[in-house]
Amino acid sequence: MRPNAEIADLLEEYADLLEAQGVEYKHRTYRRAAESIRDSPEDIAALAAEGPEAVQQIQDVGESISKKVVEAVETGVFEQLEEARAEMPVEMAALTGVEGVGPKTVGDLYHALDVRDLDDLENAAREGEIRDVSGFGEKTERNILEGIEFARQSQGRELLGDARPVGEAALDFFEAIPEAGRCELAGSLRRWKPTIGDIDVLVGSDDRQAVIDAFTDWEQADEVIEAGTDKAAVRSEGQRVDLRVVVPDEFGSALQYFTGSKQHNIRLRNYAIERDLKINEYGVFDVSQVEDPNSGQRVGQRVAGRTEDGMYDALELPFIEPEMREDRGEIDAAADGDLPDLIAEGEVRGDLHLHTEWSDGEYTIEQMAEAAVEFGHDYICVSDHATGPGMVGGVGLDDEELREQLAEIRDLESDLPVTVFAGVEANIAKDGSISVGDDLLADLDCVVASPHSGLEGDGTDRIVAAIEHPSVDIIGHPSGRMIHRRPGVELDIDVVARAAAENDTALEINSNPHRLDLWGSAVKQVVECGATIAIDTDAHSPPEYEYVRYGVHTARRGWAQADDVLNTRDAEGVRDFLH
DNA sequence: GCCGTTTTCGGCCCGACTGTTTTCAGTCG
Structure with a gap:
C-alpha cells in the first residue's frame, strides 16, 4: 500500500473512533485530512521526514494532525489513536465494512453488548440480542446478518469483468421500459476501472415512480435493498446495482456528476x-x-x-x-485542444497472445483460428507456454515440442482461414533470462515473454533484461499481478517504457479481467515514452476473445490512440514490427 | 481540529433513504 493510504487509514480509524464515542465535529476534520493525504500526489513519508510544517502544506492538515502524521510515519501509529483503541477495542474497519453499520452503530453495540469484531456481531445478531438495544429493531438485526455474509464473501470491490455484464443487463432492461428515456451506466463502471464498488445506472424519465417500480420487479434482482422516489438499489448476482432516476432535463448533468x-x-x-x-x-x-x-x-x-x-x-x-x-x-x-483521439473497440485486428491444447488451452490450433475469424480477427499468434520457471505440472512445452508445433503451424498455414504467427509464451526467470533456446526463439515469428514466478519485490531489471533480448517481441502481463490475489512485481514504468521504446519491444495490456496488466496510469506513461502497446486476451478458449474490449478500454484509460497499439495494424504491419 | 475571516472565534456538505425514537438519527453516496 502507498504510504499515503496507510496514514490515511490510520486517521480514518481515529475519526471513526471519535465518532463512535460521540465526539462532534472533530471526526470530520480527521476524515477530510485523511482524504487529502490519500489523494495528494506528494509522498507523505517524504514530507514527514522534513517535519510537521512540511506536512501542513496538505489541505486540511494543521498543527495537531501534522504532528500525528509525523509520529505515524516514524512509528506506524500515533499515541491518541492507541489511547482511543484502548478505550474502545473494536475492529473498526471490518465492522464498518458491513452495509448499514457505521461508527455510531459500532459504538452503540460495543457499549451495549461488548461487540468487538465480526464474529461478535454475527453472534449477537443470531442470538437476537441486537433487537433489544435501544434504537435497534428486528429489521436492523436481520439486515446486519445479511450484511455480514456479503461482506465476508465479496471483500468489497468486484472485478470489472464480473460487474460489466450485470450492468449491461440492467441497461438492456431499462431500455425496454416505455417510461424510461435515456439510460446510461455511470460511475467507475463507465470509466472501466479494473475494480468496481457498485454498479451505477442512470435513467432519465418523466415518470420516475414507474421506473423505480419496474426496477424493484426486475427478474434479475435477487433482493431489494432500498426503494424511494428518486433512487433505488437491488442486489443482482451478489452485486449492488444503484439506480438513480432524474428528469430528462437534468440527465446530462447527472450523468456527468455520477460518472466522476x-x-x-x-x-x-x-x-x-x-x-x-x-x-x-x-x-x-x-x-x-x-x-x-x-x-x-x-x-x-x-x-x-x-x-x-x-x-x-x-x-x-x-x-x-x-x-x-x-x-x-x-x-x-x-x-489546450490536445485531447488524444482514443483507440476504439473494433480497431484491434488480431490477437497475439493465446493458448491451444498444446499447453493449457482447451482447443486445437484450427479451432482457435476458426473462432478468430468468427470474432472478426485477421490474424492470431499461437503462443503456448514454454516450460520453465512458474510452469508446473508439465504444462509448458520444451524446445523439441515447440519445434514440432512450429512445423505443424507451417504445415497447416495455407489451409487456415487467418494468418497464424508461430510463437511462444516464454518465461522470464528471476535474473531476466528467457526459458527457450536462442536459436529457436530466432526461428519463431513472434515471441511473447512473461513473468510467471518469483513475483515479489522489484522486477524492473528483470523485465528490462527481457525487453533487451534480441528475439523478444512482446512482454506479456508485465507485472504478473492478479487482482485481489497478488500485487505482482513492482515496476519503474518509466524505465521499462524507455527500454521498450529503444528496443522496439511491445508491452502488453493483458485483457483478462483478473489481470488488466498493464493498467491505465502505466499505459499513459508507456505511450508518453513512445513505446508500443499490444492488446491481447491470453485466451485459453474461443469465448475469451471477447475479453479484448476490457483491454481496449484499459488502453483508453491510458490515453492510447490506435497508432500506439501494435495489433491495430494489418498482418503485414505486425510482421514488419516483429524481430 | 481546521479554516477563514466577520482576524481570534463560529461554523463545519447535503439530500435521500431506512428503521425506529411519533419527529429523528445513522448511513450512504
Whole structure:
C-alpha cells in the first residue's frame, strides 16, 4: 500500500473512533485530512521526514494532525489513536465494512453488548440480542446478518469483468421500459476501472415512480435493498446495482456528476468557478449576476444540463471521454485542444497472445483460428507456454515440442482461414533470462515473454533484461499481478517504457479481467515514452476473445490512440514490427 | 481540529433513504 493510504487509514480509524464515542465535529476534520493525504500526489513519508510544517502544506492538515502524521510515519501509529483503541477495542474497519453499520452503530453495540469484531456481531445478531438495544429493531438485526455474509464473501470491490455484464443487463432492461428515456451506466463502471464498488445506472424519465417500480420487479434482482422516489438499489448476482432516476432535463448533468471521478469533478468545478460558472448534478449555471452562488443548488442562469456534451461545451471544453476522467491532466489537455483521439473497440485486428491444447488451452490450433475469424480477427499468434520457471505440472512445452508445433503451424498455414504467427509464451526467470533456446526463439515469428514466478519485490531489471533480448517481441502481463490475489512485481514504468521504446519491444495490456496488466496510469506513461502497446486476451478458449474490449478500454484509460497499439495494424504491419 | 475571516472565534456538505425514537438519527453516496 502507498504510504499515503496507510496514514490515511490510520486517521480514518481515529475519526471513526471519535465518532463512535460521540465526539462532534472533530471526526470530520480527521476524515477530510485523511482524504487529502490519500489523494495528494506528494509522498507523505517524504514530507514527514522534513517535519510537521512540511506536512501542513496538505489541505486540511494543521498543527495537531501534522504532528500525528509525523509520529505515524516514524512509528506506524500515533499515541491518541492507541489511547482511543484502548478505550474502545473494536475492529473498526471490518465492522464498518458491513452495509448499514457505521461508527455510531459500532459504538452503540460495543457499549451495549461488548461487540468487538465480526464474529461478535454475527453472534449477537443470531442470538437476537441486537433487537433489544435501544434504537435497534428486528429489521436492523436481520439486515446486519445479511450484511455480514456479503461482506465476508465479496471483500468489497468486484472485478470489472464480473460487474460489466450485470450492468449491461440492467441497461438492456431499462431500455425496454416505455417510461424510461435515456439510460446510461455511470460511475467507475463507465470509466472501466479494473475494480468496481457498485454498479451505477442512470435513467432519465418523466415518470420516475414507474421506473423505480419496474426496477424493484426486475427478474434479475435477487433482493431489494432500498426503494424511494428518486433512487433505488437491488442486489443482482451478489452485486449492488444503484439506480438513480432524474428528469430528462437534468440527465446530462447527472450523468456527468455520477460518472466522476470525484477528483475530475472537483477540478472541473474549480475550472467552472474561475469562469463565473457553477457546475453540479443539476446543470451548469451562470452565476456572474448572483451575489451568493452557494445560496442554493440551482441559483443563477442555467446554461446546460440536458446533455453531457452540453455540460463540457458550456465550459468551452471539448467532450472528455469517461475513461480519461481521473484527474490526470485531461482538463488542461481539453482546454489546450490536445485531447488524444482514443483507440476504439473494433480497431484491434488480431490477437497475439493465446493458448491451444498444446499447453493449457482447451482447443486445437484450427479451432482457435476458426473462432478468430468468427470474432472478426485477421490474424492470431499461437503462443503456448514454454516450460520453465512458474510452469508446473508439465504444462509448458520444451524446445523439441515447440519445434514440432512450429512445423505443424507451417504445415497447416495455407489451409487456415487467418494468418497464424508461430510463437511462444516464454518465461522470464528471476535474473531476466528467457526459458527457450536462442536459436529457436530466432526461428519463431513472434515471441511473447512473461513473468510467471518469483513475483515479489522489484522486477524492473528483470523485465528490462527481457525487453533487451534480441528475439523478444512482446512482454506479456508485465507485472504478473492478479487482482485481489497478488500485487505482482513492482515496476519503474518509466524505465521499462524507455527500454521498450529503444528496443522496439511491445508491452502488453493483458485483457483478462483478473489481470488488466498493464493498467491505465502505466499505459499513459508507456505511450508518453513512445513505446508500443499490444492488446491481447491470453485466451485459453474461443469465448475469451471477447475479453479484448476490457483491454481496449484499459488502453483508453491510458490515453492510447490506435497508432500506439501494435495489433491495430494489418498482418503485414505486425510482421514488419516483429524481430 | 481546521479554516477563514466577520482576524481570534463560529461554523463545519447535503439530500435521500431506512428503521425506529411519533419527529429523528445513522448511513450512504
